[in-house]
Amino acid sequence: MDFLTIIQILDSTIRLATPLLLACLAGLFSERAGIFDIGLEGKMLAAAFFSAATAAITGSVWLGLLAGTLASMVLSALHGLASITFRGNQLISGVAINFLAAGMTVLIAQDWFQQGGRTPSLIGQGRFNAVTLPFADALADVPVLGPIYSELISGHSILVYLAFLCVPATWWLLFRTRFGLRLRAVGENPAAVDTAGISVIGMRYAAVAICGLLCGIAGAYLATALQAGFVKDMTAGRGYIALAALIFAKWRPWHAMFSCLLFGFLQAVALRYQNIHIGDFVIPVQAMDALPYILTVVILAGFVGKAIPPRAGGEPYVKER
Amino acid sequence: MDVMPKWAEVVLVPLISLLLAAILSALVILAIGEDPIAAVELMVQGALGSTYGWGYTLYYATNFMFTGLAVAVAFHAKMFNIGGEGQAMLGGLGVALACLYFPWPHWSLALIAATVGAALFGAAWAAIPAYLQAKRGSHIVITTIMFNFIAAAVLNYMLVNVLRPEGSMDPATERFSPTVHLPTLHEILAPFGIEFSKAAPANFSLLVAIAACILVWALIWRTRLGYEIRAYGFSEPGARYAGISPTRIIMISMLISGGLAGLMAINNVMGEAERLVLNATEGAGFIGIAVALMGRSHPLGVFLAAILFGFLYQGGAELALWTSIPRELIVVIQALVILFTGALDNMVRMPLESLFLRYRKGRS
Numbered sequence: 001m002d003f004l005t006i007i008q009i010l011d012s013t014i015r016l017a018t019p020l021l022l023a024c025l026a027g028l029f030s031e032r033a034g035i036f037d038i039g040l041e042g043k044m045l046a047a048a049f050f051s052a053a054t055a056a057i058t059g060s061v062w063l064g065l066l067a068g069t070l071a072s073m074v075l076s077a078l079h080g081l082a083s084i085t086f087r088g089n090q091l092i093s094g095v096a097i098n099f100l101a102a103g104m105t106v107l108i109a110q111d112w113f114q115q116g117g118r119t120p121s122l123i124g125q126g127r128f129n130a131v132t133l134p135f136a137d138a139l140a141d142v143p144v145l146g147p148i149y150s151e152l153i154s155g156h157s158i159l160v161y162l163a164f165l166c167v168p169a170t171w172w173l174l175f176r177t178r179f180g181l182r183l184r185a186v187g188e189n190p191a192a193v194d195t196a197g198i199s200v201i202g203m204r205y206a207a208v209a210i211c212g213l214l215c216g217i218a219g220a221y222l223a224t225a226l227q228a229g230f231v232k233d234m235t236a237g238r239g240y241i242a243l244a245a246l247i248f249a250k251w252r253p254w255h256a257m258f259s260c261l262l263f264g265f266l267q268a269v270a271l272r273y274q275n276i277h278i279g280d281f282v283i284p285v286q287a288m289d290a291l292p293y294i295l296t297v298v299i300l301a302g303f304v305g306k307a308i309p310p311r312a313g314g315e316p317y318v319k320e321r
Numbered sequence: 322m323d324v325m326p327k328w329a330e331v332v333l334v335p336l337i338s339l340l341l342a343a344i345l346s347a348l349v350i351l352a353i354g355e356d357p358i359a360a361v362e363l364m365v366q367g368a369l370g371s372t373y374g375w376g377y378t379l380y381y382a383t384n385f386m387f388t389g390l391a392v393a394v395a396f397h398a399k400m401f402n403i404g405g406e407g408q409a410m411l412g413g414l415g416v417a418l419a420c421l422y423f424p425w426p427h428w429s430l431a432l433i434a435a436t437v438g439a440a441l442f443g444a445a446w447a448a449i450p451a452y453l454q455a456k457r458g459s460h461i462v463i464t465t466i467m468f469n470f471i472a473a474a475v476l477n478y479m480l481v482n483v484l485r486p487e488g489s490m491d492p493a494t495e496r497f498s499p500t501v502h503l504p505t506l507h508e509i510l511a512p513f514g515i516e517f518s519k520a521a522p523a524n525f526s527l528l529v530a531i532a533a534c535i536l537v538w539a540l541i542w543r544t545r546l547g548y549e550i551r552a553y554g555f556s557e558p559g560a561r562y563a564g565i566s567p568t569r570i571i572m573i574s575m576l577i578s579g580g581l582a583g584l585m586a587i588n589n590v591m592g593e594a595e596r597l598v599l600n601a602t603e604g605a606g607f608i609g610i611a612v613a614l615m616g617r618s619h620p621l622g623v624f625l626a627a628i629l630f631g632f633l634y635q636g637g638a639e640l641a642l643w644t645s646i647p648r649e650l651i652v653v654i655q656a657l658v659i660l661f662t663g664a665l666d667n668m669v670r671m672p673l674e675s676l677f678l679r680y681r682k683g684r685s
Binding site: 108 | 349352353354401403449450453457458459460462463464466467468470471474475477478481482607610614645646647649650651652653654655656657659660663664665666667668671
């Protein structure tokens with residue numbers, strides 16, 4: 001394996017980690033506020049469809065991003081309605097949202113475009129194109145560092161940089177602002193927050209809205225940057241991998257970035273190689289596919305440090321009467 | 322404490338939820354420019370208008386009875402088993418191994434072996450998440466989701482690398498021998514002089530599914546173990562105080578749940594396909610969630626809800642065949658049913674409760 005191959009794999013790692021990272025941070029906000037969200041997958045899927053459809057119709061990818069984010073936030077509002085206002089089961093609500101998105105996207109795609117549940121391919125301004133960072137071309141010939149800068153760091157779509165900027169932003173918002181402190185408190189001990197005169201319901205809705213926003217960007221990235229258009233069920237379990245990454249990261253932003261990069265790397269390797277031969281021993285491609293999930297189970301089992309979710313997670317808040 | 326009479330709780334709330342889901346689905350059909358009433362007529366005609374339609378409806382319903390019961394048993398112990406899909410996949414593996422590698426002289430013996438194999442494999446796949454929940458406190462929902470994906474990878478590996486016959490490109494096992502063929506409803510009903518469609522896949526497993534419904538009912542409401550499961554689901558501290566071991570209840574209820582989900586494979590793998598293919602479960606494990614919610618976790622409710630979903634499935638296939646409405650409409654309906662009967666339950670319940678309260682005050 002030469003240097004260039006490694007660069008290429010790492011490059012595709014970054015591309016594949018981006019939607020995971022955005023969805024993972026989305027889940028981070030929601031779960032830190034005590035709202036479990038297994039509907040990340042559905043929200044991404046809805047956003048992917050509406051962004052691609054809008055971009056295909058209007059020709060503007062930015063309008064697409066807006067539409068995708070709105071779609072995702074509508075589903076978030078539904079999740080909030082079910083799990084905050086009506087104190088329903090958050091897990092069941094998430095399952096319902098996933099199915100709703102899986103069904104509705106194909107239904108609407110078929111009605112609008114008649115292409116078997118896909119959108120037309122996006123071209124030109126309908127996609128997020130690669131951004132070349134300054135001096136990338138000039139530095140390309142510098143040994144080692146040149147390719148790293150021009151291939152690996154430069155040449156991604158703007159959403160990739162946005163996703164990675166979201167990591168410090170999330171950290172700052174959650175751990176250095178009053179809003180973040182309250183948000184985390186709502187996920188650990190909502191009664192205390194309520195006693196302090198802050199609306200638990202308001203905080204939780206805010207968290208769910210941020211979750212919808214980030215999932216929306218993740219979905220839009222999938223359909224308008226990573227690929228050129230929407231295809232049926234295109235999230236392909238990424239929402240669940242993001243959930244796995246979130247647990248793997250034990251609900252912390254920087255760790256979330258590293259776990260998403262790890263899972264992105266696994267996807268990149270599985271995409272590039274079918275079976276991996278190490279001497280006589282063959283690692284089948286299915287093992288690579290299953291690895292993120294197996295790692296998550298191991299982490300959850302507490303064999304590698306215990307993953308403790310926010311204490312009030314999954315519990316609807318009922319004011320004392 | 323009980324604001325509503327029992328019939329309202331058991332019948333009215335699910336019916337209103339179903340009605341809401343139906344109204345929204347009708348709006349969806351209208352929005353894509355089709356006539357909802359014509360669509361319903363077509364669905365009824367296609368799913369219930371002939372023995373062929375019934376045969377498919379009952380075939381799907383058999384799948385959903387097993388997966389619905391699986392989710393329901395776990396619900397009674399207050400656990401949410403999303404892993405029915407993976408457990409059913411592994412159940413398929415159990416059935417395939419039981420049918421392929423033993424020369425069964427008669428289908429009834431093969432069915433017993435396949436039942437054991439399916440239940441064992443399904444239960445084994447539920448055992449690890451159950452153990453982790455009971456002993457390490459890892460959330461059963463997350464682990465069962467992960468195990469769905471791991472099951473898909475395991476099945477993919479087994480079919481591509483191990484069970485695929487030489488020279489075949491198709492990731493599937495070879496056909497089971499004709500001696501393990503389960504009698505279809507046509508073959509069962511013919512001696513009684515009842516004409517039933519030859520082409521429909523409904524088979525003997527339907528009777529096994531009905532037996533499973535009765536057994537689950539007996540288990541949950543007529544045995545000590547069932548009482549303990551319900552007590553644990555009602556209140557963990559209460560159950561603990563009464564000397565019920567949480568570990569034991571979690572393990573046993575999840576093993577039963579996984580076994581039931583795995584049993585689905587005798588219908589779709591042994592009864593219909595007669596070989597194991599990739600994605601044999603076709604999402605039936607997830608529909609079990611909707612079925613259990615709709616049926617209020619009661620075997621009779623699960624039975625009825627399974628038939629309803631069987632009807633939706635077959636009717637949806639007919640719709641996709643004859644109109645421009647894609648099959649995914651069923652996924653939307655399924656989502657709406659889960660949403661209204663599961664997550665938005667209180668939205669239906671709260672106004673009803675206040676209605677009943679007002680009625681009672683007016684009377685007394």
